[in-house]
Amino acid sequence: MGDVQEQGESSAKRIKCSIEEAAFCCGECNEPLRPPIFQCPEGHMICSPCRGDLPEEKCTFGYSVRCTAGNLARSLSVEHAVESILVDCHYAENGCTENTAYYYHVKHRLMCPHAPCECPEPGCDLAGKRGELLDHLTAVAGLHKWPSTTFQYWVPFDLRIVEPGTHVLRCKNDGQLFLVS
Incomplete structure (x- = not known):
């Protein structure tokens, strides 16, 4: 949904697009997913800190309703997708040129030297x-x-x-x- 453009030294092409913010959020804590990311066989995504809090490291989806799918495995493809999502700084109009990883953009916003x-x-x-x-x-x-x-x-x-x-x-x-x- 947009222009394809080359960015940086990489030969990878980037596509300008928009995503629903919740699409890449942890199913337990609702924070942005950041590697390492885990997934159950049913497709539920969970972040590493939440995985450690689960009983027997088995998927609970939503309000601690146990998923019958079993154990969690690392999801390298989702990790790659999440790492490739770059977000323009909220303060770009103030001169910030940072493009940060999706899971880091809120933290960057709080520390951005271009924030008012x-x-x-x-x-x-x-x-x-x-x-x-x-x-x-x-x-x-x-x-x-x-x-x-x-x-x-x-x-x-x-x-x-x-x-x-x-x-x-x-x-x-x-x-x-x-x-x-």
């Missing part, structure tokens, strides 16, 4: 990119004018320079912002 940042000051409605937030919090022309210090991971610095009140720490390595009060 909200001002932590109660009553302030700013939501923007990390750089905009830094200027908003610290710049002379910014709203809050909080003092800031830049640091690097694994390089000691003196926290005694932090003045009383709210202080912004910006990591030189990855741009993360930390508030110290």
Whole structure:
């Protein structure tokens, strides 16, 4: 259902399409399936953590109704399908170019550096990119004018320079912002 396009160094062709989100979710926990994936002879899919929680590692489908099909086996074809599903980042419009595996896209969304940042000051409605937030919090022309210090991971610095009140720490390595009060 869409254009075929080559992507990356692989000679594999990719097809733009859409899938129902629940199609590749665990039958027990409803989380996205990620390898290793197991399947009973009846076709019920289950993730590895849920497999370990099952009595005798036998399929229970839905609300602990025992499947009469017996033991679970690894489903390499479904693993391959799940690994081949790439999802554009939710924040692509903010500049993120990541295409993550289907089972990882929610985690990426929570950690994406292009996600809008909200001002932590109660009553302030700013939501923007990390750089905009830094200027908003610290710049002379910014709203809050909080003092800031830049640091690097694994390089000691003196926290005694932090003045009383709210202080912004910006990591030189990855741009993360930390508030110290």
